Amino acid sequence: MALLNNISAITEALDQEMGRDNTVVVYGEDVGFEGGVFRATVGLQKKYGKDRCFDTPLAEAAIIGSAVGMAVNGMKPVVEIQFSGFVLPGLNQIIGHVARYRNRSRGRYNLPMVIRMPYGGGVRALEHHSESLEDIFAQTPGLKVVIPSTPYDTKGLLLAAIRDPDPVIFLEPKRIYRAFKQEVPKEDYVLPIGKAKLVNEGSDITVVAWGALVREVQNALKDLKDEGISVELIDLRTISPIDRDTIIKSVQKTGRFLVVHEAYKSFGPGAELISIVNEGAFLYLEAPPTRLTGFDVTIPLPKGEHHFIIKPKQISDKIREIVSF
């Protein structure tokens, strides 16, 4: 066991997998010599050489597009996009090719590749550094979308993502990159992609969150416990494909549902989750399934961002509202 934060868990996963499988290559902007702007790849170039971990020119479409060719030709590329807000020039590659290659070639070309990117707000950053774009990827057939919320999950899910035969978008909640540490096993382990985690068992309401929001919900639960409201908290961990069963079974038990996410509200992942609840647990519902999300506005710059970021009190207030419906 070692005490790791989310960033060092990424580094450890990459390090172990590069050591285990010499087809794994790691690259992107500032990824090689410097070890990434968040230092997720620090030390890897020194350890594995410039063939396996390297800097690229500043071009997101070519970073992602070259990874397609790499994967076709036998490698397992793990590429880094510096911030999810910079992925947009690469969407032509992700949506147009990465997601479609397997289907287009009727299974001849699998693309075992991972596109890592820090995402989400709350770090008082410049424009284009705070977006939550999980819905764009989750809506695209052929992709898997994974978001870890703890160092333990980060390591196990990243190892699973690299070994997955399908392309995985690995979104890293940068607000909690260094927020806390956790004991993480030294040895190799994988967590299943497509399975949610029951964080907290409860009986009055099911709350689903992921990434940095899991901790915000946990913070909200402290007050509610004293008030006698029993919350079942589920960390979704994989946005696509969604673990329907875990959610439906939980709502069948609690009869109430809240999803909390920072991505925009309309057409967002919360809408999808509520549909799943309606399809699978409609007759068990005691209150309307509800979402607490980012507003449908361009995410504000730092001086206005506090209104956009969801706070624990908002979460506990919303839970009280639903429970007393």
Next chain:
Amino acid sequence: MLTDSYNPLEGKMLSILDKDGKIINKDLVPDISDDELVHMYKTMLLTRILDIKSLQYQRQGRMLTYAPNQGQEATQVGSIAASEKKDWLVPAFRELGAWLYKGVTIEQIFLYWYGNELGSKFPEDVNMLPICVPIASQLPHAVGIGMASNIKGEDVVTIAYVGDGGTSQGEFSEAVNFAGVFNTPTVFIISNNQYAISVPREAQTKAKTLAQKAIAFEIPGIQVDGNDILAVYAAAKEAVDRARNGGGPTLIECVTYRLGPHTTSDDPTIYREDSEVEHWKEKDPITRFKNYLIKKKLWNEEMDEKQKEEYNTLVNNNFKKVEESGLVPLEDIFKYNYEEMPENLEIQYRDYVKYLREEVK
């Protein structure tokens, strides 16, 4: 080096065969065996016949949208003929001659244009990516294949195709730049057929040639007569050899002409004069190469007629087979998006199958 003696900035274009099939550049005639010359010619001829037949099928309402190749056969076959079996072909969507040469079957080609994904599932021993529709977005894939070749230490070259319009895309510049930075074994072939649908080559860039775009990326670039198969082959062979020996990428602009429409949905008479088309017909790459082979006594008109007849039958038979191949099985629409079908797809598939069953009742 041809790329040294033909500097695109000086307006030099490599040609070896004139429009009558006479050698005008004796010293540069590439070393190609007689058998190979005939094979190259026959591939061009098959390309032309498949093209003409496809247009006929389309007009008969038996075929969906089709992108014809007439006039570009020398660019297509000359470039790929300079590579080896183990090398990769990264297509755009108008390189029929190259695909056939590479080993894609006529049946697969028809399956693709007929609207069946199986047409993009090439045999395991054909190193070719599927046809790529978003313009120039295939070029980063070609560079990635080469980056992997470098890491693996394999002497495999990737030939990648793009049109004149494609050179305006960001991904063109990104890919050529990556190829230069990572010294990948990549040969970029620009099929400059003068039009991106209706927009003429002059409207794409202020640059006098497309080959000169290589200069900014510090890689060799050359402009060749794209209707002269010997010139295309010579330039491509030099580039392939350089790439295979660790010398990195090359950009080759093949100056050619699309004699037909962009696709069967396009009417080129709106944007170009018949006289222009007639002028280019005189430079037809197939006639030119045929005359050369006839002079070399490797071919004659009688053989030509016989070969055309044989290819007509071959193409017809393959098309009929594809016409009778029917629709894509429902399961196939669902099962190839992921290695294992996720639950949401399973539910959607199951529900639809159930609906179909009940609908029949």
